[in-house]
Amino acid sequence: MEYSTPKGMRDFLPDEMAERELVLDRIRAVFRKYGFVPLETPAMENLETLEKKCGDEISGQLFRIDGGLALRFDLTVPLARVAANNTFPKPFKRYCISRVWRREEPQKGRFREFWQADIDIIGAPTMRAEAELLACASECIVALGFPKPSMRVNNRKILDGMVRALGIPVENEFAVFRCLDKLQKIGDGRVAEELAAKGIASDKIEKLIEFTKTDGSEKEKLALAEKYSEEGAGELRLLLALCKEYGTGAEIDFSLVRGLDYYTGPIFEISLSKEIGSVAGGGRYDNLLSLYGQADCATGISLGIERLMALRKKKEASSGPRVFVACVKEEFYPDALAVASELRSRGVPCSTDLNGRNLRKQIEYAAAAGASYLVVVGEKERKEKRAKVRDLASGEEKEMAFGAIADFALTKD
Amino acid sequence: MEYSTPKGMRDFLPDEMAERELVLDRIRAVFRKYGFVPLETPAMENLETLEKKCGDEISGQLFRIDGGLALRFDLTVPLARVAANNTFPKPFKRYCISRVWRREEPQKGRFREFWQADIDIIGAPTMRAEAELLACASECIVALGFPKPSMRVNNRKILDGMVRALGIPVENEFAVFRCLDKLQKIGDGRVAEELAAKGIASDKIEKLIEFTKTDGSEKEKLALAEKYSEEGAGELRLLLALCKEYGTGAEIDFSLVRGLDYYTGPIFEISLSKEIGSVAGGGRYDNLLSLYGQADCATGISLGIERLMALRKKKEASSGPRVFVACVKEEFYPDALAVASELRSRGVPCSTDLNGRNLRKQIEYAAAAGASYLVVVGEKERKEKRAKVRDLASGEEKEMAFGAIADFALTKD
Numbered sequence: 031m032e033y034s035t036p037k038g039m040r041d042f043l044p045d046e047m048a049e050r051e052l053v054l055d056r057i058r059a060v061f062r063k064y065g066f067v068p069l070e071t072p073a074m075e076n077l078e079t080l081e082k083k084c085g086d087e088i089s090g091q092l093f094r095i096d097g098g099l100a101l102r103f104d105l106t107v108p109l110a111r112v113a114a115n116n117t118f119p120k121p122f123k124r125y126c127i128s129r130v131w132r133r134e135e136p137q138k139g140r141f142r143e144f145w146q147a148d149i150d151i152i153g154a155p156t157m158r159a160e161a162e163l164l165a166c167a168s169e170c171i172v173a174l175g176f177p178k179p180s181m182r183v184n185n186r187k188i189l190d191g192m193v194r195a196l197g198i199p200v201e202n203e204f205a206v207f208r209c210l211d212k213l214q215k216i217g218d219g220r221v222a223e224e225l226a227a228k229g230i231a232s233d234k235i236e237k238l239i240e241f242t243k244t245d246g247s248e249k250e251k252l253a254l255a256e257k258y259s260e261e262g263a264g265e266l267r268l269l270l271a272l273c274k275e276y277g278t279g280a281e282i283d284f285s286l287v288r289g290l291d292y293y294t295g296p297i298f299e300i301s302l303s304k305e306i307g308s309v310a311g312g313g314r315y316d317n318l319l320s321l322y323g324q325a326d327c328a329t330g331i332s333l334g335i336e337r338l339m340a341l342r343k344k345k346e347a348s349s350g351p352r353v354f355v356a357c358v359k360e361e362f363y364p365d366a367l368a369v370a371s372e373l374r375s376r377g378v379p380c381s382t383d384l385n386g387r388n389l390r391k392q393i394e395y396a397a398a399a400g401a402s403y404l405v406v407v408g409e410k411e412r413k414e415k416r417a418k419v420r421d422l423a424s425g426e427e428k429e430m431a432f433g434a435i436a437d438f439a440l441t442k443d
Numbered sequence: 444m445e446y447s448t449p450k451g452m453r454d455f456l457p458d459e460m461a462e463r464e465l466v467l468d469r470i471r472a473v474f475r476k477y478g479f480v481p482l483e484t485p486a487m488e489n490l491e492t493l494e495k496k497c498g499d500e501i502s503g504q505l506f507r508i509d510g511g512l513a514l515r516f517d518l519t520v521p522l523a524r525v526a527a528n529n530t531f532p533k534p535f536k537r538y539c540i541s542r543v544w545r546r547e548e549p550q551k552g553r554f555r556e557f558w559q560a561d562i563d564i565i566g567a568p569t570m571r572a573e574a575e576l577l578a579c580a581s582e583c584i585v586a587l588g589f590p591k592p593s594m595r596v597n598n599r600k601i602l603d604g605m606v607r608a609l610g611i612p613v614e615n616e617f618a619v620f621r622c623l624d625k626l627q628k629i630g631d632g633r634v635a636e637e638l639a640a641k642g643i644a645s646d647k648i649e650k651l652i653e654f655t656k657t658d659g660s661e662k663e664k665l666a667l668a669e670k671y672s673e674e675g676a677g678e679l680r681l682l683l684a685l686c687k688e689y690g691t692g693a694e695i696d697f698s699l700v701r702g703l704d705y706y707t708g709p710i711f712e713i714s715l716s717k718e719i720g721s722v723a724g725g726g727r728y729d730n731l732l733s734l735y736g737q738a739d740c741a742t743g744i745s746l747g748i749e750r751l752m753a754l755r756k757k758k759e760a761s762s763g764p765r766v767f768v769a770c771v772k773e774e775f776y777p778d779a780l781a782v783a784s785e786l787r788s789r790g791v792p793c794s795t796d797l798n799g800r801n802l803r804k805q806i807e808y809a810a811a812a813g814a815s816y817l818v819v820v821g822e823k824e825r826k827e828k829r830a831k832v833r834d835l836a837s838g839e840e841k842e843m844a845f846g847a848i849a850d851f852a853l854t855k856d
Contacts, residue, residue, distance in 0.1 A: 033524045051481055070463075093508050096507050156799055158798075367688050385568065
C-alpha cells in the first residue's frame with residue numbers, strides 16, 4: 031500500500047525546501063525594509079467570510095471543511111476581515127507570506143496548494159502607495175537574482191471610461207474586463223468571439239481590442255487615457271513620475287486588465303520578459319474592505335512565489351551540513367562533539383556520526399548528505415587540536431587548528 | 444454583520460507575529476546548526492494516511508475536507524509518508540516548523556491551529572541520536588532567552604518490563620501507559636481509579652504508582668531499571684553519559700510515560716521548572732515508519748511553540764519601522780525617498796509619508812506605527828544632506844549626515 035501526496039500538492043524535499051526558505055526569507059527581508067509588518071491569520075475562515083468576496087468560480091474551488099469552514103483561497107480576504115475587526119494606525123502596511131489553497135485542475139506550474147507573498151497598504155489614497163508597492167516588489171525580484179524587471183501599469187478608471195464611451199452597459203463591464211484579460215493567453219480571435227457571445231457589437235469589439243494595443247510614447251498614451259478618464263490619467267501620470275523617483279520605471283500598457291472584479295484604480299504587473307508571463311501583480315481595491323464592515327481605501331501586490339521559484343536558474347541554498355565531523359574511533363566521539371559544538375557556537379551547521387560507523391562509511395555518508403567539508407578527528411588531531419579540513423567537492427585538504435575551522439567554513443564559498 | 448476568526452483559532456497581529464517570526468527563526472537557526480534539513484509537506488493528507496496512525500481520539504479531532512482529505516494533526520505522519528516514498532542518505536535528519544490542526548475543545552493555551560517545531564532522525568539506532576535531539580532542543584530554548592532547561596528521560600522498555608513483571612496482560616499495556624501519563628495532571632487518586640476501571644488489581648496499581656515515584660541517585664535508579672529491562676537501562680545509561688558530553692545533563696524520571704502508543708525506547712521531556720509543564724517532548728518510535736511501508740528506526744522531539752511563546756516574558760521584536768522619514772513639504776518627498784532608499788540599502792526598515800500629510804500628522808503616525816526614530820527632511824536638510832535623528836521614545840535628538848543615519852539606527856538599541 032502506498033500513501034501518496036494529495037492531488038495537485040507537493041512535498042518539498044530538503045534541497046528544494048532550503049531553496050524555498052531562502053527565497054521567502056529574502057522577500058521577507060525586503061518587505062521589512064520597506065516598513066511592512068507581518069500579519070498572519072488561520073489557514074481557514076468561516077465559509078461566509080470567504081464567499082462574501084469570491085465569485086462563483088473560486089467558490090467552486092474552495093476546500094470545504096466540516097462545520098461551515100473552508101481553507102483560504104488568497105491572503106486578501108483574511109486581511110480585509112482583520113482590518114474590519116481591528117484598529118491600526120493608517121496607513122497600515124502589512125506583509126503576509128503564506129500558503130493558500132484552490133481546488134483547481136492541476137497543470138504545469140499550477141498547484142492546489144501554493145505560497146503567496148503579498149504586501150498591501152490600507153488607508154493611503156495617493157499614488158505614493160502604489161509606487162512603494164512597485165519599488166518594493168521590484169527589489170524583491172532583484173534580491174532573488176533576477177535582472178531589474180519591467181513594470182506595466184494601467185488604470186481601471188481609464189478602461190471603465192473606454193467601455194462607457196463605447197456605450198457598453200455598465201452591468202457588462204466586468205465581463206468585458208474578464209474577456210480582455212485573456213488577450214495574451216488565448217489571442218484576439220477567441221477574445222473577440224467571447225465578447226460577441228456577450229452581445230457586444232463587432233465594431234465595438236474591434237475598438238476595444240485596438241485600444242488595448244495602443245502603441246506610442248508615454249505622452250501619447252497619457253493623452254489618449256485622458257480622453258476616457260481625467261482622474262485615471264492623472265493617477266497614471268503621478269505613478270509614473272514616482273516610479274522614476276524610485277528608479278524603477280514603468281510603462282503604460284492598456285492591454286493590462288487583470289481578471290478580478292474588485293480593482294478600482296491603478297492596476298499593475300511585473301514581468302521578467304515579454305515571453306514569460308507576469309511574476310507579480312496587483313492593484314487598488316478601494317471598495318473591498320467595506321464588504322467586511324470597515325470602509326477604507328487599499329492597494330496591494332502579490333508576488334507569484336511558484337513562478338519565481340520555477341524561473342530561478344541558479345540555486346543558492348544547499349540543505350547539507352556545512353561540515354561533517356567524523357571520528358576515527360568510537361572513543362573519540364566526545365572529541366568530535368567538542369569540535370562540532372565549537373563550530374555550532376560560531377553558527378556553522380554541522381553533523382557528527384550518529385551511527386557509530388567506521389570511518390569510510392562516515393565519509394560516504396558525509397558526501398551523500400551534501401556536507402561541504404569533512405573534518406576527521408583521530409588520535410593526533412585530538413592531541414594537537416588541529417585537523418585537516420577536506421573540501422568534499424574538490425578533494426583539496428588544508429590543515430588548521432580546530433579554532434580556525436569555523437572561519438574557514440564560513441568564508442569559503 | 445461581523446466576520447469572526449474560526450473557533451479556537453487566532454489572528455496574529457503585527458507585534459505578535461513579529462515576535463513569533465523571531466522565535467521561529469531562532470529555532471530554525473539552531474536546528475540548522477545541528478545539521479537538520481527542512482522538509483515541508485502539504486497542510487492536508489489523504490484521510491487514510493492520517494487514520495493509519497491516529498487513534499480514535501485524534502480521528503475525532505480531524506478537520507475533514509471534501510474528497511477524502513483532512514488537515515494534518517502532527518508533523519510525524521507526513522514525515523513517515525515522505526520517508527516511505529523517498530530514499531534519503533541515513534541518518535536522515537529533518538526539521539519542520541509548521542502548523543497543525545486539531546478540532547479539540549479550545550481552552551487556555553490550547554488552540555485548534557498551532558505551530559510545532561519538530562526535529563526527527565530516521566535511521567540512527569544509537570543513543571547518539573537522542574542525545575543530539577536533547578542538546579539541540581535545549582539550545583533552542585536557551586536561544587529564546589530561557590535559562591538552561593531541565594531534561595527528564597525514561598525508557599518504554601523499562602516501563603514495559605515493569606508492567607510485565609506485575610503480570611499485567613500485554614494488551615492492557617498501552618492503556619496503563621495512557622493512565623500513568625495523567626499522573627501530574629489528575630493526581631494519584633484519579634489515576635488509580637482509572638486503572639481499577641481497567642481491571643488492574645489494587646496491589647498492582649499501588650506498585651505501579653510507587654514505581655513512578657522512585658527517588659534516589661542516578662545509580663540507584665539505573666539499578667532498579669535494570670531489574671525490568673537490561674536493554675532499557677543500558678540505553679538510559681548511555682544517553683545520560685552522552686548528555687553529559689553535551690553539557691546538557693538529564694535526570695531519570697520513571698513517572699515520565701508520554702501518552703502516545705508508538706514509542707518503543709527512550710522517551711524524554713524538557714521543562715523550564717517543576718511547576719510549568721513540559722515545553723518539549725518526544726521519544727523513539729522504531730515501528731511507526733513500517734506502517735507506511737518502509738521499516739526504519741526513528742526518534743524525534745517536538746518543541747511546544749505555543750507554550751514557549753506564552754512563557755516568554757521579554758518581547759524582543761518590534762514590528763514598527765526602525766526609521767520614519769518625514770518631509771516638511773510635498774515637494775521634498777523625492778528627497779525623503781532618497782534618504783529612505785539609502786537606509787533600506789543598508790538594511791534599515793523604514794517608512795515614508797504615503798498620504799501627503801502635514802508634518803505634525805506625519806510625526807503622530809510615526810509614533811503610532813511604532814517607529815523608533817524620526818528623520819525630518821526640510822529645505823535645510825536636503826541642501827546640507829544632514830538631519831536631526833529623533834529618538835521617538837526619549838525625544839532626544841542628534842544631528843548627523845544622511846550617510847550616518849543607517850549606522851546610527853542599526854547600532855542603537
